[in-house]
Every structure is written in C-alpha cells, then in structure tokens.
Amino acid sequence: MDFRDYLEWLNRRNELLGVESPISKNLEISSLLSRVDKPILFYSVKESSFKVAGNIFISKEHVAEYFGLHAQGLIHKMLNAIESPTEPTLIENAPAQEVVEETVDLDKIPILFHYENDGGNYVTSGVFVSRDDEYGQNLDFHRAMQIGKNRFVIRVVENRDLDTYLKRAGGELDVAMCVGLPINILLAAALSVERDKDEMWIANSLSPTRVVKAKTVDLIVPADAEFIIEGRIIKEKVEEGPFVDLTGTYDIVREQPVFEVRRITHRKDAIWHALMPGGPEHKLLMGMPREPTIFREVNKVAKCLDVYINPGGCSWLHAIVKIKKQRDDDGKRAIKAAFRGHRSAKHVFVVDNDINIYDPLDVEWALATRFQADRDMVIKRGERGSSLDPSADPISRLTTKVGFDLTKPLKEKEKFERVKPREIDLKKFLNEDE
Numbered sequence: 001m002d003f004r005d006y007l008e009w010l011n012r013r014n015e016l017l018g019v020e021s022p023i024s025k026n027l028e029i030s031s032l033l034s035r036v037d038k039p040i041l042f043y044s045v046k047e048s049s050f051k052v053a054g055n056i057f058i059s060k061e062h063v064a065e066y067f068g069l070h071a072q073g074l075i076h077k078m079l080n081a082i083e084s085p086t087e088p089t090l091i092e093n094a095p096a097q098e099v100v101e102e103t104v105d106l107d108k109i110p111i112l113f114h115y116e117n118d119g120g121n122y123v124t125s126g127v128f129v130s131r132d133d134e135y136g137q138n139l140d141f142h143r144a145m146q147i148g149k150n151r152f153v154i155r156v157v158e159n160r161d162l163d164t165y166l167k168r169a170g171g172e173l174d175v176a177m178c179v180g181l182p183i184n185i186l187l188a189a190a191l192s193v194e195r196d197k198d199e200m201w202i203a204n205s206l207s208p209t210r211v212v213k214a215k216t217v218d219l220i221v222p223a224d225a226e227f228i229i230e231g232r233i234i235k236e237k238v239e240e241g242p243f244v245d246l247t248g249t250y251d252i253v254r255e256q257p258v259f260e261v262r263r264i265t266h267r268k269d270a271i272w273h274a275l276m277p278g279g280p281e282h283k284l285l286m287g288m289p290r291e292p293t294i295f296r297e298v299n300k301v302a303k304c305l306d307v308y309i310n311p312g313g314c315s316w317l318h319a320i321v322k323i324k325k326q327r328d329d330d331g332k333r334a335i336k337a338a339f340r341g342h343r344s345a346k347h348v349f350v351v352d353n354d355i356n357i358y359d360p361l362d363v364e365w366a367l368a369t370r371f372q373a374d375r376d377m378v379i380k381r382g383e384r385g386s387s388l389d390p391s392a393d394p395i396s397r398l399t400t401k402v403g404f405d406l407t408k409p410l411k412e413k414e415k416f417e418r419v420k421p422r423e424i425d426l427k428k429f430l431n432e433d434e
Contacts, residue, residue, distance in 0.1 A: 001066065001207075002095075002224035003180045004271060007053060010039050010062075022046050025121070029054065030114040033276040041271070048110035054274040057183055058281045060288065066183055067207065075307060077206065078292040082193055085201035094212035094223035096178075101264040104150040109227070109264075110272050111146050117250065119241045121146040124282070125275035126177040126229075127189040128154075129200075129219045132165045137220060139189035139199035141285075143277075144177060144259060145240055152177075152259040153240040154233070155251075157387065161195055166257065171235040174217035175259065180226020180273045184209065190289035192342075216263045226270045231261040246286055247314045248278040249390045283315030290342040294319055297341035301333040302326070308357045309342075316388060317346040320357040325407045335378045335403030344386035348403045354418070355406070366406040370416055378403035 001009060010016040015038065022044045023029055029042060033054045042052040057063060064071045101108075111121040123144040131137045138161045144152040156163050166173050178185075188203035200220065203209045210223035216230045240256035275281050287309030298304040303324040309315050319342060323334050331350045338348040349363060352370075356362040371377075385392040385399030392399040408416035 002182050003053075003056075003226055003273065004267075006056065006066070006182065007039070007041060007271070010056075011041075015039060016041055018043060020044060025052070025110045026113040027116065029110075029274060030112055030276060033274065034279060037280065045110045048108060048272075050108075050110050050270055050272050052110050052112075052272045052274050053180075054276055055279065055281055056273065057186065057284060058279075060284065063183055063187075063284070063288070072306065074288070075292045075295050078187065078191070078289065079296060081188070081202045081205035082191065082197070082292065082296075084205055085197060086205045088200055088204040088209040088211045088220075090220070091210050091212055091223050094210070095267045096221065096223055096225040096228050097212065097215065097265040098268045099266050099270070100215065101266075104261050104264055106146055106149055106152075106261065106264075110274075112274050114277055115244050117242055119145050119239070119243060119253070122243060122277070123152070123177065123179065124277055125181075125186075125273040126179050127181055127185065128162060129176045129178060129214075129221055130162050130165050130173055131219055132168060134168075135161075135165070135195045137198050137200065138162065138165065138195075139185070139203075141189055142177075143243060145243070147238065147258070150231075150261045152261070153238050153256050154259050155240055155243070155254070155256055156233075164195070166233060171257075173233045174219065175231065175233055176214050176217055176219050176221050177229040177231075177259070178222055178225045178227070179229070180267075180271055181222055182207065182209075182224070185222055186285055187289050190285050192290065192293050215265060225267075226273065227264065227266045229261055230263045230265075231259055233257050233259050244277045245388050246278060246282060246316050247388050247390060251388065252394060280311075283311055287311075287315030290316075290319070290345075294321065294338050294341035294345075297337040298323065298334045301337045302330040304334070305353055306357055307338075310357075310360070312360060313347065314388070316344060317386060318349070319345050319347075320349045320351065320363055322351055322353055322355065322357050323407065324353050325410065328410055331376070331405030331407040332378055332403070335405060339380065339383075339401060339403070343384070344388070346385060346389060346399060346401055348401075349406055350404070351406045352408055363406070367404065370406050370408045371404060376405040378405070 184206035185203040188199040212223040236258045237255040241253040245251045291307040306322040308320045334350045380401040
C-alpha cells in the first residue's frame with residue numbers, strides 16, 4: 001500500500017476522520033491533531049488547494065497489520081529487512097511525477113505552522129534522499145523550516161549520514177525531500193544502520209517498493225510519494241528554530257544549512273503528510289525503528305526476547321528490554337548492549353520473561369521487588385546523550401546514563417516469583433451478564 005492506499009484502508013475500517021470545514025495551516029490543523037487521537041484527513045485547507053493528512057501512523061498494531069503481522073513480530077520483520085535488503089523496482093512513469101511544477105513556490109504547499117513560538121512553517125515528515133560517491137544512497141529524516149518561496153533551513157544532526165556526506169562533498173550536496181510515503185519507507189529511513197546500506201533496499205524488503213529517477217538531481221526517489229521536492233543544500237547557514245521536538249519541549253536555535261529548491265513534482269490531487277511534532281506519530285516513527293537495533297545488540301550477549309521504546313521515555317530516551325536470563329551477569333550485559341544499540345538512550349530497564357514490558361505497572365513492580373540500587377544499577381557518567389534531552393549539557397550534550405537490572409537472581413529465584421490464583425471456570429459461578 002502506498003500512502004493514499006493506507007488512507008483508504010483506514011477509511012474502510014471507519015478509522016479515518018474527515019474534516020470538510022475550512023481550516024488554516026497556521027496553528028488550527030496542528031491544534032486539532034494534538035487533541036484528536038486518530039487519523040485525520042483535512043479536505044479544505046484555507047491557504048492551499050492540497051489536502052492534508054495527519055496522525056496517520058500512530059499505532060504499533062496498525063503498522064503490524066500493514067505487514068500482516070502481530071505487533072510482536074515487527075522487530076523480527078525489521079531485522080530481516082536490515083540483514084537481507086533487496087533491490088526496489090525502477091520505473092519510468094511515476095505517480096510522484098504526474099505533475100511537474102514549472103515555478104517553485106513553497107507557499108502553495110500546506111506546510112504547517114505548529115506552535116505559537118515556532119521559528120516558521122515546518123516540514124516534519126520529509127525523508128531526504130542523498131548520495132555519496134563511496135557510501136551510496138541514503139534515506140534519513142530531517143525537519144525543514146521554510147524561509148522563502150524556494151528555500152528551507154534544515155536540521156542536520158552532527159555526525160549522522162547527511163552531515164558526513166555534506167562534509168565529504170565540501171559543504172554542498174544535491175538532495176530530494178520526499179513527503180507522503182508508505183510506512184515501509186518511513187521505517188527504513190528512521191533506522192540506524194551501517195552507512196553503506198541503502199535504506200531504500202531495506203524498505204523494499206519490508207514491502208515491495210517502486211522507485212524512479214529524480215528530475216533534476218542524480219538520485220533515485222520513491223515513485224509513489226505524494227510530493228518530491230528536489231534541490232541542493234548550499235554552504236550558507238542561517239538560524240533554525242525554535243522547534244518543538246520529540247520531548248514536547250523546544251529545541252535550541254542553531255545555525256544550520258540552507259536547502260534551495262529547484263523543482264517540485266507531485267501526484268494529481270496530492271495529499272500532504274503533516275506529522276505533529278511531539279505527537280504519537282512522531283514518537284512511533286522515532287522510537288520503534290530503534291527496537292530492532294537494540295534487539296540485535298542485546299542478542300549478541302544474552303537471549304533477547306523483546307524490546308520496547310516506551311512513550312513514558314518520550315519514545316526515545318528509555319528502552320525496556322526483556323531477556324531470558326541464563327547467567328548471573330546477563331542483566332548488566334544486556335544494559336551495556338542496549339546502549340550500543342541506541343546511543344541516544346538515557347535509561348535502560350532489563351526485565352525477566354515473566355514481565356509485560358508494555359505494562360508500566362508490571363515494569364514498576366519488577367523495579368520494586370527485584371532491584372537493589374547498590375547492586376543492580378549501571379551508571380555511565382559523562383556520556384554523549386541525545387540533543388533532544390533538555391536536561392543534558394546544552395553545548396556538549398553530555399549526560400549521565402543509567403541502566404536498571406530488574407531481573408531476579410538465578411539463585412533463590414523462587415522467592416521472587418509472583419503467586420497466581422488457581423484457574424477457575426467463571427461461567428460455573430457467575431451469570432453471563434456479570
């Protein structure tokens with residue numbers, strides 16, 4: 001399914017809310033998205049002829065259904081795609097290029113102004129395609145703040161792939177920003193994988209993917225995207241921000257590179273994907289792709305059963321790892337491996353296989369009954385943390401990372417077992433309406 005196929009699938013299930021009343025891209029759409037916890041399609045945007053869709057991928061269960069899986073199968077699905085990428089199908093006539101705008105005018109696109117103190121209108125769902133002569137093509141998310149009819153300033157995180165490509169290219173690089181993508185491409189773009197792996201191939205292993213050559217840059221782009229915005233990142237830098245990020249707090253303002261737009265292509269009757277900053281869709285697309293990389297690292301040192309980047313940790317800073325403990329130090333091994341699998345993680349909780357990692361009360365029960373701080377805590381001081389953490393040092397981003405071994409000891413483990421009541425047939429004793 002492409003992006004609009006997925007919207008139709010949601011609509012058939014009566015899970016897509018349609019808003020036909022005229023609504024503004026300035027604060028109104030974002031306000032509604034933040035208050036309604038379901039997918040929404042806006043048919044009448046005051047400032048644009050294009051429709052807007054938001055809150056589209058907010059449920060792990062829906063994403064799993066997209067692939068014909070249960071939620072617990074997603075980690076293995078993503079791991080298999082990472083380890084066995086396959087080449088997508090190259091086509092010549094792509095829906096993403098049905099309309100070629102002769103004049104670049106970003107004001108025609110419903111790029112949202114989300115919060116009152118934002119630095120400008122922001123593209124938040126844009127997946128950037130870039131290429132390096134040695135490493136090949138890369139997909140990655142970068143927020144983009146509009147600063148003119150044909151210009152953005154984009155946030156490029158230091159030492160990530162695009163930053164490396166830019167430095168190797170002398171500070172200027174052709175790119176394409178793609179909006180309105182299916183979930184397999186979004187997940188692939190959000191993964192942290194080896195630099196020489198093409199995420200478009202990973203996306204194709206998740207679900208069959210069609211690609212096409214871009215119009216003005218030497219890049220291969222998703223053929224079924226709603227919008228393709230082509231251009232070049234130049235050496236000029238301007239202030240980017242303020243911007244509300246994943247934690248629901250404002251990120252700092254930085255000097256960032258300018259993206260000059262040369263060409264815009266899109267589908268007929270294209271639909272703009274508005275991803276609400278700090279919302280559930282933002283959290284799912286940020287956090288869930290880190291689960292397979294944590295799983296892979298932990299599984300090298302212990303028997304890993306499941307991983308959850310939970311919303312209580314902003315779907316980024318906390319990881320809960322379930323293991324089958326076989327050695328006394330498996331818990332601490334798993335903690336250190338989880339930090340390797342997700343370098344932005346701040347707190348890691350490792351639990352036994354009898355704990356439901358999706359139930360915060362169950363995890364807290366393990367913390368209360370199976371944890372002694374002087375024995376079971378791993379403290380990593382002066383570590384490089386996430387730029388999204390407002391409590392980290394604002395310049396160096398150094399932070400203190402903590403791991404919590406909530407597993408029961410192998411000796412005397414019986415005293416840590418929960419006692420459960422005997423099973424009983426309730427129908428024998430209770431009326432059906434009770």
